[in-house]
Amino acid sequence: MSTVRVLVTGASGQDGSYLVERLLAEGAEIHALVRQGEEPGAGVHPLPVEVHQHEGDLRDGAALEALVAEVAPTELYNLGGLSSVALSWQEPALTAQISGLAVGHLLQAAHDLQERSGRPVSFVQASSAEIFARTSRIPQDETTPLRPLSPYGAAKAYAHHLVGVYRAQGLRASSCVLYNHESPRRPETFVTRKITAGVARIARGLQDGLAMGNLDARRDWGWAPDYVRAMVLAARADRGRDYVVATGVSHSVRDFVEAAFRAAGIDDWERHVTLDARFVRPNDAPELVGDATRARELLGWQPEVGFEEVVARMVRHDLALLDGEG
Template sequence: MTAALVTGIGGQDGTYLAERLVAEGLEVHALVLEADGHPDHCPDEVVLHTGDLADVEATRRLVADIAPREVYNLAAISSVAQSWDEPDRTSLVNGHAAVALMESARRVGDVRLVQASSAEIFGEAHESPQDEETPLAPVNPYGAAKAYAHLAARVFRQRDLHASSLVLYNHESPRRPTRFVTRKITRGVAAIARGEADELVLGNLDARRDWGWAPDYVDAMVRAARADQPADYVVATGTAHSVRDFVAAAFAAAGIADWEPLVRQDAAFFRPADPAELVGDATRAREELGWAPTVGFEEIVRRMVAADL
């Protein structure tokens, strides 16, 4: 039976990916932090290994023991806000540990590795939309660490590792943790709709992002792992919306038309540096992987609000 290793199983992408791989009949192994226990939505068939990606030697032994055919590195300090609070650990987990995992996979041989990168590597991009040739210009510790791992995937391809780096733009689902602004919005709107809260407090409403559906982005990961040749791929819808648009769609999904008096901005929630607009051009993924998004913006928000209600 073909084995796969997933790091970052506790996130929304990890559980959707695990469900997909288990359904396909793969023997799925996952690295999980001891504090996380058994992640919600994680299939019982997944073999969980307690550890920390930043423990390079222990992770290297695990990869050697499993000898997986596919490796999906989703583990990361995934919050930009958290990366400002913990820049040193962010560089360790998102950068150094990711590169060490690539070396571990290379040593095993015949491994196909997918590195989950991020649109944050482009930072204040001077062109829009961004594609695989857009210069990297991160503006926060999260983006800087992800940029290092992204560039390393290119380097490891020169050492015959089938390593693809997927530049994932914002993608959402009801499984998105509540520390992310999108889930904060849908959960807050649901609370207001139920009469349990009076207002929603947010930061910058003008930031614009390219939001997609998380299972669609997991599909891109699997397609990249199984492509004939490894490459970098931007995975995005190609359409940007503001945080304000997201808020409006969430209140609409809850049946609340006059929402603006219910929202208050607080400077405490503004980031030290925040790209104004990130929107991706996924032409390469469409042409080479046959990938395309399947769920539109309003429907994504509607599904999240419905789950929180």
């Protein structure tokens, strides 16, 4: 059996780092698009030495197409792009360019490669539940109309539609609509890691309180490696499809905060939390919860790590960092 050759964008992010580790364990040959001068730090994880790194920029469409032609992958995972909804309001054009237009270049290049080589190319787009943010349908599934609320959601919706367009042209292209998924590899710019890192510091007496925005927003939170597994299964399926990847259970931000304090052994959590209007988003979807029936039935996928354990693992990690064990 020939070695699977994989190209990954966003390989140094949370999902990309877990994906690279998983595929390396399978014996895949991995190529990664990396930004010039990218240094490990907040949200950027060092790539294993076995990974072939290619410097590039998602804003350079011609270079993206050339890279796909050069690598000639059997599987292409697009995890790159701006991952912050809040930042997309500050940089809407940049968000559209790297989370929307870049996907078109990658899809076209994958389709050209498939036509030229005569072999199937699997393309997986990491989409987002934010494409459904304005919907009143609960839960959401693959038939839910796309109604984004932010520049981030709009760019992801455009890319999601493009996947369908190229799938109709014969490309084995799948869009995995990923609901919120967390791990210790999240940077503290994400509210979930802000919570667990803050709670750890409070537990160790290094911080007095935790300033939060909207505690009532509800999300469907899962474990990042579970969601990476879903993307690999989608790439290996008989044909491309759209898949909602979610736990099917929603929790409020308040639930997340309470679970984090509980994991750190603090029961009277409310006295440590203050509300700060600076952290309230102007447009925030009230509840996003996904129905992953299709992924379960067609891919055999289901989440393995529950909400409480996701939060507890993050808190334990942040406590270990403070204790010098991380």
